[in-house]
Amino acid sequence: MDSNSTGGTTAERIERQLAGARLRVLIIGAGIAGATLGALLRRRGEPAAIIERSDGEEDGGYMLGLMPLGGRVLNGLGLAQEYEAGSLPVRFYILHDRHGQKIRRYPLAPLVDRFGSWRGIERGVLLRMLRQAAGPIEYGTVVEAIDEDAEGATATFHDGSKATFDLIVGADGIHSATRGLILAQDEVEDFDTGWGGFVVWSTLDPQEADTYRELWSAGWGVGIYPVPGRCGIFLAGLHQELKEREAQEYGDTIEKRLPAGPFRNAVANRDRSTPAFYWKMADCRARTWSRGRTLLLGDAAAAFLPTAGVGASAAMDSAAALADELSRADVGHMDYALQLYEKRQRRRVELAQKNSRNLARYMFVNSGPMAWARDQFMRFYSLERLMRDISKVMEGE
Structure with missing residues (x-):
């Protein structure tokens, strides 16, 4: 209004x-x-x-993964039903290594059952x-x-x-x-990772509608985050390089690096007509x-x-x-x-x-050896450890 x-x-x-x-x-x-x-x-x-x-x-602009910490506020505003209708539940998080191979699949049920729904929604x-x-x-x-x-x-x-x-x-x-x-x-x-990324939109695979996926390599990465009707893709890289590039041209570069599978499919089917949102990782x-x-x-x-x-x-x-x-x-x-x-x-x-x-220190690495070491380490990184501080916040600490 x-x-x-x-x-x-x-x-x-x-x-x-x-x-x-x-x-x-x-x-x-x-x-x-x-x-x-x-x-x-x-x-x-x-x-x-x-x-x-x-x-x-x-x-x-971009997609949001709204945790129970924020989503529960909508209950007090009488917006719970509208929120549910305009968002998708997030049930799994899958982390991939620098070659696109799956490292771990994290079911989010332990958090959702304890604190409430975790949902994907467009910021707008x-x-x-x-x-x-x-x-x-x-x-x-x-x-x-x-x-x-x-x-x-x-x-x-x-x-x-x-x-x-x-x-x-x-x-x-x-x-x-x-x-x-x-x-x-x-x-x-100020805290600056030296990275940035373009948010672009792509078609939604119904079989992937409840899953967030991320792939982090040396100096670049891709994330897929579903919302109703489509999914947001984050095309990440070094800020000094990306500030000189166009989103769609960089998307073509990333597509060539990806193995066959959900990441390549999402990037290949991206919407080239909608302007990208650039997010500096600082x-x-x-x-x-x-x-x-x-x-x-x-x-x-x-x-x-x-x-x-x-x-x-x-x-x-x-x-x-x-x-x-x-x-x-x-x-x-x-x-x-x-x-x-x-x-x-x-x-x-x-x-x-x-x-x-x-988490940025794990994700945003710039060398092959560091990416390899990160991938090995994350094979043993539990959901509880991944979300330890966030869980404390949701518990009221």
């Missing part, structure tokens, strides 16, 4: 939205984290103002669900400055108008502009999540590599925890509420982020 058509300046439109609100909250960014927070607050009868830099006409499908539940969103809107005084945090919008809030939540992603407004550069830790971590009345949420606070498939789930889990703390907060003690939230979530988020980084 787009509220820009109601007229007036950005600040005037937001003031109308927040008239009579107990807490005046501005959410910057309507991605997974921001839309989830907005939907949860609205569900509690305390709607926030939400702004988004983009025009809202986003496509799916999930975003549409969450944004509809979140209510009005101001698209094409940017905050250019944040100033704080005794009255709260004042945002200056791109049209020059200003509004003051009890809390500003920066949920504007890994390249967060909000983070740059409140933190110094040395307060953010993340970041803010050393503090809040400053005054401004808080960072989701990738703006701690971004994730896609290696463990937990980024979207962690963002939704954090949004749920923040909504819970805000439901008990009062304006005079907002700093206390933010301290409680960060104490509640920071260790969990950084533990999940560490898991993604550790």
